[in-house]
Amino acid sequence: xxxxxxxxxxxxxxxxxxxxxxxxxxxxxxxxxxxxxxxxxxxxxxxxxxxxxxxxxxxxxxxxxxxxxxxxxxxxxxxxxxxxxxxxxxxxxxxxxxxxxxxxxxxxxxxxxxxxxxxxxxxxxxxxxxxxxxxxxxxxxxxxxxxxxxxxxxxxxxxxxxxxxxxxxxxxxxxxxxxxxxxxxxxxxxxxxxxxxxxxxxxxxxxxxxxxxxxxxxxxxxxxxxxxxxxxxxxxxxxxxxxxxxxxxxxxxxxxxxxxxxxxxxxxxxxxxxxxxxxxxxxxxxxxxxxxxxxxxxxxxxxxxxxxxxxxxxxxxxxxxxxxxxxxxxxxx
Numbered sequence: 001x002x003x004x005x006x007x008x009x010x011x012x013x014x015x016x017x018x019x020x021x022x023x024x025x026x027x028x029x030x031x032x033x034x035x036x037x038x039x040x041x042x043x044x045x046x047x048x049x050x051x052x053x054x055x056x057x058x059x060x061x062x063x064x065x066x067x068x069x070x071x072x073x074x075x076x077x078x079x080x081x082x083x084x085x086x087x088x089x090x091x092x093x094x095x096x097x098x099x100x101x102x103x104x105x106x107x108x109x110x111x112x113x114x115x116x117x118x119x120x121x122x123x124x125x126x127x128x129x130x131x132x133x134x135x136x137x138x139x140x141x142x143x144x145x146x147x148x149x150x151x152x153x154x155x156x157x158x159x160x161x162x163x164x165x166x167x168x169x170x171x172x173x174x175x176x177x178x179x180x181x182x183x184x185x186x187x188x189x190x191x192x193x194x195x196x197x198x199x200x201x202x203x204x205x206x207x208x209x210x211x212x213x214x215x216x217x218x219x220x221x222x223x224x225x226x227x228x229x230x231x232x233x234x235x236x237x238x239x240x241x242x243x244x245x246x247x248x249x250x251x252x253x254x255x256x257x258x259x260x261x262x263x264x265x266x267x268x269x270x271x272x273x274x275x276x277x278x279x280x281x282x283x284x285x286x287x288x289x290x291x292x293x294x295x296x297x298x299x300x301x302x303x304x305x306x307x308x309x310x311x312x313x314x315x316x317x318x319x320x321x322x323x324x325x326x327x328x329x330x331x332x333x
Contacts, residue, residue, distance in 0.1 A: 029061060030058075030059060030060040030061065030265075030268050031060065031061045031062075031063060031265065031268070032060050032061070032062050032063070032087050032088065032265050032268040032269060032272055033062075033063040033065065033085045033086050033087045033088070033265075034051075034062055034063070034064050034065065034086075034087065034088045034089075034090055034272065035065045035067040035073050035076065035077065035086045035088070035089045035090070036064060036065070036066065036067065036073070036089075036090040036091050037066075037067065037068070037069055037070050037073055037090070037091035038066050038067075038068055038069065038206065038208055039091075039207060039208050039288075040090060040091055040288070041064060041065075041066035042066075042208065044231075044235070044287070045287060045288075046280075046283060046284050046286075046287030046288050047064055048287070049280075049283040049286075049287055050275075050276070050280045050283050050284060050287070051064055053275075053279060053280065053283065054272060054275045054279075054280070057275065057279060058268075058271050058275065060268045060271060060272070062272075063085075065086070067089075068206070069170050069171045069172070069205065069206045069207075070091050070092055070093060070096055070171065070172045071096065071099075071169070071170050071171065071172070072170070073089055073091065073092075074089070074092065074096065074099050074100045074103070077089060077100075077103050077260060078103060082262060084260065086260050086263075087259065087260055087263040087264075087265045087268065087269045088257060088258065088259055088260065088263075088269050088272055088273070089103075089104075089257070089258055089260060090130075090257045090276075091172075091255055091257075092127055092172075092255070092256050092257075092258065093172035093175070093176070093253050093254060093255055093256070094121040094127075094129075094253065094254040094256065094314075094317060095172065095175045095176060095179060095253065095315060095317050095320035096172050096175060096317060096320070096321075097121060097122060097126075097127055097256065097317040098317040098318055098321050099317075099321065100126075100127065100258065101122075101124075101126050101127075103258075103260060103261060104126040104127065104258040104259060104260060104261060105126070105258075105259045105260070105261050105263070105266075106124045106125050106126050107125055107126075107128065107258075107259050107269070107270055107273060108125040109125070109128060109270070109273055109274050109277060110274075111274055111277040111278060112125070112128070112277075114277055114278075114293075114294045114296070115128075115129055115277065115293045115294065116293055116294075116295050119132055119254050119293050121254055121256070121317075122256070126258050127256030127257065127258045128256055128257055128258065128273055128276075128277070129254045129255065129256050129293045130255060130256065130257055130273075130276045130277065130280075130281075130284060130293055131254075131255050131284050131285060131288055131290040131291060131292055131293060132252065132253065132254040132255065132290060132291050132293060133225040133226065133227050133252075133253055133288075133289075133290040133291060134225060134226045134227070134250045134251065134252050134253070134308075134309055134312060135173065135176040135177060135180055135223065135224070135225060135226075135250055135251045135252075135253060136223075136224065136225060136226040136228075136243040136244055136245060136250055136307075136309075137154070137163075137221055137222065137223055137224070137243070137244045138214065138221070138222055138223075138224045138225075138228050138229065138241055138242065138243050138244070139220055139221050139241075139242060139243075139244060140214070140217070140220040140221075140240060140241060141239070141240045141241070141242050142240050143220030145158075145159075145162065145220050145221070146158065147244060148221075148244065149244075149246060149247075150246050150247075150248055151180070151181060151184055151185065151192060151246065151248065152185075152192070154196065154199070154221070155192060155195040155196060155199055157199075159199060159221065160199055161199075161200075161201045161219065162201065162219050162220055162221055163196070163199065163200045163201060163219060163221045163222070163223075164200060164201055164202060164203075164204060164210045164213050164214055164218070164219045164221070164222040164223065165177065165196060165197075165200045165202070165203040165204070165210070165223055166203065166204050166205075166206070166207055166210050166223055167203050167204065167205050168323075168324050168327050169324065169327075169328065169332075170205040170206065171204075171205065171206050171207055172253065173207040173210075173223060173224070173253075174203075174223075175320050175324060176251045176253050177223050177251070178193075178320075178323055178324065178327055179251050179313070179315045179319070179320055179323065180249075180250065180251035180313065181193065182323055183249065183251065183313040183315070184246075184248045184249060190330050190331070193327065193330075193331045194330075194331060197331060201213070201218060201219045207224070210222050210223065210224075211224060211228075214241075215241070224243070225243070225253075225289065225290070226243045226245065226250070226306050226307055226308070226309065227243075227289045227290055227291065227303070227306040228241065228243060228289055229241050229242050229243055229289075229305040229306060230286075230289040230302045230303055230305055230306050231289040233302040233305045234286060234289075234300065234302040239305065242305070243306065243307055244307075245307045245308075245309045245310075246309075247310070247311070248311070249309065249311035249312060249313055250309040250311070250312050250313070251312070251313050251314075251315075252312045252313065252314050254293075255288075255290070257272075257273055257276055259273070277293070277294065281293070281294050281297050282297055285297065285299065286300065289306075
């Protein structure tokens, strides 16, 4: 009987050791929770290429969370506060940066020298740029419309219900459009928005919803990027969707990534940002149809379909934030 008990004791001890080892191995597993905007997380977004590549290269498991638009993502982290599980937020544009700075810890990657210096918008590196683009109106070449040559052209009766806009309160693309109209039209931006609110088919809350209406044929013109045609050329071998450039100029946007204050996975978060600046640059550019921040990256031929405006505007995030508030006062009723 004693022998039986001894054997059982040995087996129990062995099982405990195995269990303890499994728990230890599990606790040592490196993880990272990333909140990203909906387009990045979507079926055709950059996440499908970037996240698996990062996991394979580093052994860090990523919990990717679709947090909606960039504005919704920032608001979610703020509401969750100290209880948030988010370690990294990805997809905060330069004109929304001031809304996120107080949520983030600085991190100056050793790879910042690979970034075009004119694209660095936060000298404290609470947000690190990883791609950039230029806002433009895109059109369907198969639609029977006369092409507009300026922002004011879009206010004409002939474009009634033919344009999809995006709300500056809920999307960085909407903010970009607002800043664009301000830079081109000065005080006339108010009249432009009042007229276009009536003239446009709709004002969508998100870029994905707006662009979906466009590709579904609901309207032949949508606010997007000069690089939007690249996606269709590269992945669909389709050239019907093209971008318009206006002599009056276009607004530049830069997307950034940052580490959330209080993260328990600081080393993993730093590794993620470093990866975005190295191994992920071409994948981000191709999937997002944006430009890499590293100018040494060789772009595929599809980018020949992205027109380059001769004149561009850049604004500070403080200017954008103030104008959005003014937009709410003057346009929203």
